[in-house]
Amino acid sequence: MIRFNVPPYTGTEMKNVQKAVENMHICGDGEFTRKCSEYLEKTTGTAKCLLTTSCTQALEMAALLCDIKPGDEVILPSYTFVSTANAFVLRGAVPVFVDVRPDTMNIDENLIEGAITEKTKVICVVHYAGVACEMDRIMEIADKYHLMVVEDAAQAIMSTYKGRPLGTIGDFGCLSFHETKNFSMGEGGALLIRDPRHIEDAEILREKGTDRSKYFRGQVDKYRWMNYGSSFLPSDMNAAYLYAQFEVADQINDTRLSRWNQYYELLKPLQEAGKIELPVIPEGCVHNAHMFYIKTKDLKERTELIQFMKDNDILTVFHYVPLHSAPAGLKFGRFHGEDRYTTRESERLVRLPMFYQLTAKQVDYIAGKVKEFYGV
Numbered sequence: 297m298i299r300f301n302v303p304p305y306t307g308t309e310m311k312n313v314q315k316a317v318e319n320m321h322i323c324g325d326g327e328f329t330r331k332c333s334e335y336l337e338k339t340t341g342t343a344k345c346l347l348t349t350s351c352t353q354a355l356e357m358a359a360l361l362c363d364i365k366p367g368d369e370v371i372l373p374s375y376t377f378v379s380t381a382n383a384f385v386l387r388g389a390v391p392v393f394v395d396v397r398p399d400t401m402n403i404d405e406n407l408i409e410g411a412i413t414e415k416t417k418v419i420c421v422v423h424y425a426g427v428a429c430e431m432d433r434i435m436e437i438a439d440k441y442h443l444m445v446v447e448d449a450a451q452a453i454m455s456t457y458k459g460r461p462l463g464t465i466g467d468f469g470c471l472s473f474h475e476t477k478n479f480s481m482g483e484g485g486a487l488l489i490r491d492p493r494h495i496e497d498a499e500i501l502r503e504k505g506t507d508r509s510k511y512f513r514g515q516v517d518k519y520r521w522m523n524y525g526s527s528f529l530p531s532d533m534n535a536a537y538l539y540a541q542f543e544v545a546d547q548i549n550d551t552r553l554s555r556w557n558q559y560y561e562l563l564k565p566l567q568e569a570g571k572i573e574l575p576v577i578p579e580g581c582v583h584n585a586h587m588f589y590i591k592t593k594d595l596k597e598r599t600e601l602i603q604f605m606k607d608n609d610i611l612t613v614f615h616y617v618p619l620h621s622a623p624a625g626l627k628f629g630r631f632h633g634e635d636r637y638t639t640r641e642s643e644r645l646v647r648l649p650m651f652y653q654l655t656a657k658q659v660d661y662i663a664g665k666v667k668e669f670y671g672v
C-alpha cells in the first residue's frame with residue numbers, strides 16, 4: 297500500500313528531542329525554539345519569526361494583530377482550509393470569498409478590488425500547493441485601499457515569488473509544520489512578522505498577554521500582564537524534532553522537487569493527449585513541491601480514478617470542499633461575484649502521494665497506474 301502521506305522523518309529527530317530533555321527545558325522558547333526561529337529569520341529575511349503550536353494559531357494571532365473587530369470584512373478564497381476563515385470569524389469578521397484562478401487554484405487577483413467595501417480590513421491569500429499568488433498586484437491593491445495582507449503560507453515554506461520567500465511579503469505570514477507539510481513537528485507553525493513595529497505586541501499576545509519575552513532577555517526586571525493574550529508557544533521538544541529537518545532542509549526540498557518533476561514528465565503525455573491537466577507554475581514563482589495534483593475531466597471521472605488507484609493499493613485524495621457552500625460558510629460569510637471556477641475545479645482535482653520518503657520507483661509505479669486508467 298502506498299500511503300498518501302508519510303510524515304517527514306530524517307532519522308536525527310530523536311537525538312535532538314533527547315537533547316531538549318537533557319537541557320531540562322521542555323516548555324516553550326528553549327534552545328530549539330530559538331534555533332528554529334533564527335533559522336527561519338535567516339532564510340526568509342523576515343523581521344521576526346515566532347514559533348506557534350499550529351498554523352491555525354499563527355492565523356489567529358495574525359487576526360488579533362490586524363485588530364479585527366466584529367463586522368469587519370476579510371477577503372479570501374473559498375478554496376482553502378477552514379482555519380484561514382476561522383481565524384477571522386472567531387473575531388467576528390465576515391469572510392468574503394472570491395473566486396480562484398483555474399491555473400493555480402489561488403485567489404484571482406483581478407477579482408479582489410471588486411469585493412472591497414468600506415468594511416474591508418484584510419486580504420488573506422493562500423499559496424495553494426506552495427505556488428505563489430500574484431503578490432505584486434495584491435500588495436498594490438492593499439496599498440491603495442489601506443488594507444492589511446495576511447499570507448496563509450501553510451504549504452509554502454521555501455517557495456518564492458520573484459525571489460521573495462512566501463510569508464514575508466504581506467504584513468503577516470503563517471507557516472504550518474503539521475505532519476502533512478514539507479517540514480514537521482507533529483503539530484506546529486510559525487508567524488512571520490514583516491514590520492518590526494508589530495513584534496512587541498505579537499510577543500505579548502503569544503506569552504499569555506505578559507512581557508515575559510522581554511523579562512527573559514533581561515529588558516525588564518519582572519514580567520506583568522500587559523494586554524490580552526493566550527498561549528501560542530510550542531514545547532521545545534517539538535521544536536527539537538523540527539530543527540532536525542531544518543538541518544537538512546535543502547535535501548528534503550530537492551528530493552521533493554525531484555519526485556514532483558518526475559511525476560510531471562511521466563504524466564505530460566496524458567496532458568498532451570487532452571486527458572488530464574497538470575499544475576501550472578507561473579513565471580517568477582519557485583515552488584516547493586508541496587503537492588502534486590492532476591485534474592480529471594469531471595467529478596465522476598475523479599471518483600473512478602480514486603477507486604482504480606485504491607484497487608491498485610495507492611491512496612489518492614481530493615481536497616477542499618469550498619468553504620462558501622459548507623454550513624459554516626453559509627452562516628458566516630458570502631461569496632462575492634460568480635463562482636466560475638472554485639466549485640468546478642475543486643471537483644476535478646486529485647492529489648497523488650507526495651512525501652519526502654516517497655521513492656522514484658514508487659512515482660514510476662503511481663504514474664504508470666494513472667496512465668493505465670486512461671488507457672495509455
Ligand SMILES: *Cc1c(COP(=O)(O)O)cnc(C)c1O
Pocket residue numbers: 349350351352353376377379380422448450451471472473474483484485
Ligand atoms: C495545513 C493548512 C492549515 C492549517 O495548519 P495547521 O498547522 O494544521 O493548523 C491552514 N491553511 C492551509 C492552507 C493549510 O494547508
